[in-house]
Amino acid sequence: MLTRRFPISIQEAQQKLAEVSLPSKVETIPVQTANHRVLADTIVAPFAYPHFRRSGYDGYAIRSSDDHDFPKTFKVVGDIPAGATFERELGENETVRIMTGAFVPTNAGKVIMLEQTRSVENKPNQVKMVVTEKHSNITEIGSEFQEGDDLILKNTELTPGGLAILTAFGIQEVTVYRQPRVAVITTGTELMAPDEPLQAGKIYNSNGLLIANLVRENGGIVTQESQLVDDADLLASTLQKAMAENDLVITDGGVSVGDFDFIGDTARTADTLLFNKLKMRPGSVTTAFVQDKTLVMALSGNPGACFTAFYLFVEPLLQRFMHHSSKVKRVTATLAAPYHKTNGYDRILRSTYQESNQEIAVFPNGSDQSGALGNLQTTTCLVEIPHSTNPIALNAKVTAWLLPFK
Numbered sequence: 001m002l003t004r005r006f007p008i009s010i011q012e013a014q015q016k017l018a019e020v021s022l023p024s025k026v027e028t029i030p031v032q033t034a035n036h037r038v039l040a041d042t043i044v045a046p047f048a049y050p051h052f053r054r055s056g057y058d059g060y061a062i063r064s065s066d067d068h069d070f071p072k073t074f075k076v077v078g079d080i081p082a083g084a085t086f087e088r089e090l091g092e093n094e095t096v097r098i099m100t101g102a103f104v105p106t107n108a109g110k111v112i113m114l115e116q117t118r119s120v121e122n123k124p125n126q127v128k129m130v131v132t133e134k135h136s137n138i139t140e141i142g143s144e145f146q147e148g149d150d151l152i153l154k155n156t157e158l159t160p161g162g163l164a165i166l167t168a169f170g171i172q173e174v175t176v177y178r179q180p181r182v183a184v185i186t187t188g189t190e191l192m193a194p195d196e197p198l199q200a201g202k203i204y205n206s207n208g209l210l211i212a213n214l215v216r217e218n219g220g221i222v223t224q225e226s227q228l229v230d231d232a233d234l235l236a237s238t239l240q241k242a243m244a245e246n247d248l249v250i251t252d253g254g255v256s257v258g259d260f261d262f263i264g265d266t267a268r269t270a271d272t273l274l275f276n277k278l279k280m281r282p283g284s285v286t287t288a289f290v291q292d293k294t295l296v297m298a299l300s301g302n303p304g305a306c307f308t309a310f311y312l313f314v315e316p317l318l319q320r321f322m323h324h325s326s327k328v329k330r331v332t333a334t335l336a337a338p339y340h341k342t343n344g345y346d347r348i349l350r351s352t353y354q355e356s357n358q359e360i361a362v363f364p365n366g367s368d369q370s371g372a373l374g375n376l377q378t379t380t381c382l383v384e385i386p387h388s389t390n391p392i393a394l395n396a397k398v399t400a401w402l403l404p405f406k
């Protein structure tokens with residue numbers, strides 16, 4: 001069906017998507033798998049840390065009441081390696097040899113470092129302490145966390161360090177925001193699976209794998225990868241099932257105004273059509289709609305447009321499901337190689353960049369065409385050439401989006 005579409009800018013489209021309310025689902029997972037996930041609950045200390053008085057050095061523990069008149073000889077009444085305890089109290093001028101991280105006897109007030117001590121000839125159970133220490137060298141119970149203190153706040157992205165803190169408290173599971181479940185549906189009777197012999201007029205379905213890998217790389221869980229021939233009923237039933245079972249549905253192809261562009265038709269009659277035409281190229285046909293409370297992102301079948309629109313519109317959504325901000329970094333850069341074409345729409349160039357002295361220089365990377373895919377391996381940023389009747393000047397300041405790669 002050919003109906004008029006009303007193009008909006010990249011920023012307007014991003015804003016509309018940012019305003020879509022996404023389901024905030026949580027799950028409880030093992031700490032071992034929680035790196036970079038975002039906490040859905042604040043975690044508090046289940047006990048004080050450290051939970052016993054801990055020696056900071058290898059040395060000898062003494063009572064505070066014996067801490068005077070050095071040099072002085074002490075009687076060694078025991079040995080406390082890390083991991084052991086010591087039940088009895090120290091008597092007058094008694095000491096225990098103690099290792100770093102070990103339990104300090106209850107009535108000891110100081111640990112004298114080994115370096116300040118000397119053995120006493122022929123008296124293995126005696127030690128001479130040459131000088132005392134300025135500090136106690138004992139880490140007191142709860143000196144880092146009291147029981148009930150906040151360990152890590154809700155909405156914090158967990159890091160290896162954060163997970164180490166939780167593990168130090170024996171916490172084995174955390175409740176985090178869920179990764180979105182994403183269906184990837186490619187459409188087109190011209191599409192072939194890579195294991196089929198190539199036929200005249202047909203192409204291999206490269207966007208299916210492209211989108212699935214981009215989704216996975218950016219934190220989503222790909223639950224299905226469907227490749228459909230152009231058939232309105234098949235698309236409708238596949239979409240309906242995918243919407244019911246997923247947090248986000250990404251379709252590819254069939255989104256323009258052609259005879260077989262059934263996704264374009266579906267979008268026009270959806271519960272909420274967010275946009276179906278953008279003032280950008282490639283990717284002008286990028287469409288977003290909400291049907292049955294599920295967001296559908298319909299990307300162009302043209303590989304360059306599909307790649308571009310993924311980073312500008314889909315990546316931020318995937319991150320938002322997990323309460324992350326986008327990892328695509330928007331910067332101002334210098335156009336370091338000439339680009340002569342003029343455009344009625346903003347042109348997004350697949351490009352590369354170099355950073356030096358906190359300045360970013362960008363270099364257009366091969367074809368700017370929507371249907372070209374030869375630069376998808378090497379592209380590291382997208383660069384915006386604003387619409388204009390005049391060509392952009394070399395060294396002009398441009399907006400660029402630096403792409404995240406694992």
Ligand SMILES: Nc1nc2c(c(=O)[nH]1)N[C@H]1C(S)=C(S)[C@@H](COP(=O)(O)OP(=O)(O)OC[C@H]3O[C@@H](n4cnc5c(N)ncnc54)[C@H](O)[C@@H]3O)O[C@H]1N2
Pocket residue numbers: 186187188190191203204205206207208252253254255256257258261282283284285299300301302303305370371
């Ligand atoms: N009369 C109009 N024609 C077109 C318009 C328009 O506004 N009016 N827009 C053009 C623009 S811009 C683009 S972009 C494309 C968008 O087309 P669709 O997104 O509907 O995609 P298709 O027509 O299905 O395919 C376009 C192109 O991409 C190839 N393709 C499709 N799927 C895949 C895939 N999975 N892997 C690799 N390549 C794929 C397909 O064979 C076509 O060559 O429409 C313009 N036309």
Ligand code: MOO
Pocket residue numbers: 280281282283284285286300302305370371
């Ligand atoms: O949607 Mo198209 O990609 O502008 O060439």
